[in-house]
Amino acid sequence: SPAAFFEAVLTLLDGELAAALLAKVGSERRREKRPQLQKTTRASVLAKTGGRCTYCGVQLTTQRDRPNSYHADHLLAVRDGATDDPALLVPACADCNQKKGAQTLVEFMAKRGEQP
Secondary structure, three states: OOOHHHHHHHHHHHHHHHHHHHHHHHHHHOOOOOOOOOHHHHHHHHHHOOOOOOOOOOOOEOOOOOOOEEEEEOOOOOHHHHOHHHHHEEEEEEEHHHHHHOOOOOHHHHHHOOOO
8 A cells, every 4th residue: 555655665764854754745735725615515504504603603704814704614524534525514613613623523522621
């Protein structure tokens, strides 16, 4: 597998070079842009909660770069295999979406002292 090959190559490199390579691969992965959701998908996700954040209940805006800007949040992290299926998306404010990050819903709610 590609992962096993990559691990084998890393064992042949010295620690400093391996760390630099891993950092480079990680930064490249973060830069990958995923395609934007279709407007109809975004609208249907926003309608699920009447335009409110699933996590904190704040009224969402479609204006960008605001704390209450609308984000379509993946209930399962994309890195863990989530897709853009509307059933797996919920509306969230920018603040909650950034705080949740790649955590699962259970992890995020537990961290906030709440039960899902």
